Every structure is written in C-alpha cells, then in structure tokens.
Amino acid sequence: MKALSQRRRHPLAAVALLLMGLLITGGLYAAASSVNEAKAATTYSASDVNEGNKLFVANCATCHGMNAEGSPSGPSLVGVGAAAVDFQVGTGRMPMQMNGPQAREKPRQFTDEETMQLAAYVASLGAGPAVPGEEVLDTSKGNSATGGEIFRVNCAMCHNAAAAGGALTRGKFAPALAGVSKKHIYEAMVTGPQNMPVFNDSNITPDEKRDVITFLKEIESQGSPGGAQLGSLGPVSEGLLIWTAGLGIVIAFTIWLTSRPS
Structure with missing residues (x-):
C-alpha cells in the first residue's frame, strides 16, 4: 500500500491519467464513428459511391x-454527410453560379439520381447527417402548436415569425420558407447551411423538427386570412405603414377642402 501511495504522488501520475482518459475517449469515439459509417455504407451501393466520385x-x-x-x-x-449534399445540390445552391455573400437558390443542375450519387460519395468520406427518412417528415404525426413555439424561439429572429425571411448582415439573408420541401427544411436544420446554426438532435429532437415542419406547412397552407400580407413584417412596421398612409390621406383631403372656393 505504501508503494502504491508513493506512485500516486509521482509527478507523472497526472500525465498518465490524462493520457489514459484521452485513449479511452478516442477509442469510444472511433467505435461510435465506425458504427455510423457502417450504417451509412449500407444506405448506398458501391456503384452509387463510384458514380458520385466521377460526378464530384x-x-x-x-x-x-x-x-x-x-x-x-x-x-x-x-464529414458533412449526405444531408448537406442533398440540400445544397437539390436546391440548386451548388454548384455556385458566382461568388457572393451566400449561395442563392436556383434551378438545380443534377437529377435526383445524380444528387443521390453525389451524396453517397460524400457520405463515404466520413460520418455525418443522413438524408431524413419519411418517418420524421410525416407531418400528420407532428404538433403544429409545439412546432410554432420552437420556431419562434430558435428561428423567427432570422426567418421572421411568419417564415417570410429577413435581411442579415453584409448582403446575407435568411430565405423565406414557403414552398421549401419538408426534406430540405429538415436537412437545413441538421446541417446549418450558409449562416444558419446547426440544430442537432441534442438541441432539437427529430420529433421536434417534425413539429417545426408541421407548423411551417400549416401556415403556408393558410395563406393570409387577414388580407394583404404587407410582407409579413410584423405589427410595428405594418402599423407604421397604415398610420403613414392614413395620415397622407387626411392631409390630402384637408388640402383639397381648403383649395375649394368658398
């Protein structure tokens, strides 16, 4: 016991414990990564990966x-995963048309099969977010009210509370989400394209992501039941517009009255 106690007080004991901890952590991470890679490898065939490599x-x-x-x-x-490729290529953002503050959506240049093959190749390079399955995209199982709360807390500051999009800094912007497919919305959340943060399953669970998509699709289907959207800019800007327009009408009417001969 005395010899063991002396070894614990050895100046290199802390270094040895640190190295042991790093080795254990690295081993566990490598094991987890290999499992993820094995799952990704079963999704795509070797032919898909090979064709994707050629396209790449x-x-x-x-x-x-x-x-x-x-x-x-x-x-x-x-390590970006198949979801990042499916989103960027599937929305036409990649390949970029020209350099700029951010890649803009445009008509895509690859077919669904070619996009899948590119995603297969990139997925083979390292574990990353996969293309979502139908289970997490089934909005019939989602909760719109919960999705609305999550969206307002995490997304509305950039995309607007009505998902109408908004301006960011230095020529960047958060796009409007109307018309965006459910798959691409989910992929954007898990990959964080452009200036968007990554919302992994620890931040927002897959079920909560489905709730957000349910909310977005519900407000998209409702249109504007109150009348003109006015850009969906919010009550302050909309009230200012109404006040300015109303005041202008009052002034114009006053000028018209005073200009009439008595």
Whole structure:
C-alpha cells in the first residue's frame, strides 16, 4: 500500500491519467464513428459511391479539392454527410453560379439520381447527417402548436415569425420558407447551411423538427386570412405603414377642402 501511495504522488501520475482518459475517449469515439459509417455504407451501393466520385471530380473538385479536402475556394466536405449534399445540390445552391455573400437558390443542375450519387460519395468520406427518412417528415404525426413555439424561439429572429425571411448582415439573408420541401427544411436544420446554426438532435429532437415542419406547412397552407400580407413584417412596421398612409390621406383631403372656393 505504501508503494502504491508513493506512485500516486509521482509527478507523472497526472500525465498518465490524462493520457489514459484521452485513449479511452478516442477509442469510444472511433467505435461510435465506425458504427455510423457502417450504417451509412449500407444506405448506398458501391456503384452509387463510384458514380458520385466521377460526378464530384467533374463538377465539384475545382473548389472543394480532388478528395473533397477543401481549398481556398471551398470548404472541406469530409464529414458533412449526405444531408448537406442533398440540400445544397437539390436546391440548386451548388454548384455556385458566382461568388457572393451566400449561395442563392436556383434551378438545380443534377437529377435526383445524380444528387443521390453525389451524396453517397460524400457520405463515404466520413460520418455525418443522413438524408431524413419519411418517418420524421410525416407531418400528420407532428404538433403544429409545439412546432410554432420552437420556431419562434430558435428561428423567427432570422426567418421572421411568419417564415417570410429577413435581411442579415453584409448582403446575407435568411430565405423565406414557403414552398421549401419538408426534406430540405429538415436537412437545413441538421446541417446549418450558409449562416444558419446547426440544430442537432441534442438541441432539437427529430420529433421536434417534425413539429417545426408541421407548423411551417400549416401556415403556408393558410395563406393570409387577414388580407394583404404587407410582407409579413410584423405589427410595428405594418402599423407604421397604415398610420403613414392614413395620415397622407387626411392631409390630402384637408388640402383639397381648403383649395375649394368658398
């Protein structure tokens, strides 16, 4: 016992414990990563990955590097997952038309099959968010009220409480969410494109993401029951517009009355 006590007081004991902790943590992470990679590998065939590699080299390697390692013109894609590719390519944001503050949505350049193959290749490079399944996109199982609360707390400051979008800094903007597919909304939440933060399953669970999508699709289907949307800018700006327009009418009417001959 005395010898053991002396070893515990050895100056290198803390270093040894730290190294042991790092080894254990690294081993557990590697094991978890290998499980995720195995799950991703079963989703796509070797043929999909091979065809995706060809498409990547021909269309994406100029900016992202031959092995998706990144370059001064584009970030590394290792570990971004299939969901990031499906969102960026599926909405036409990638390949970019030109450099700018952020990639803009435009008509896509790849078919569904080609997009899937590109996603398969990038997914093979490292574990990352997968393309969501139908279960988490089934809005019939979602709760719109809960989704509205989550959206207002986490998303409304950029996308507007009515999901009409809004301006950000230096030419960037949060896009309107009307007309965006359920799959792409989910993928945006788990991958954080452009200036959007990543909402992983620890922040917002898959069921809560489904609730948010349910809320967005519900307000999209309702349209504007109160009349003109006025950009869905909110009560302050809408009230200011009404006040300014009303005051202008009053002034114009006053001028008209005073200009009439008595």
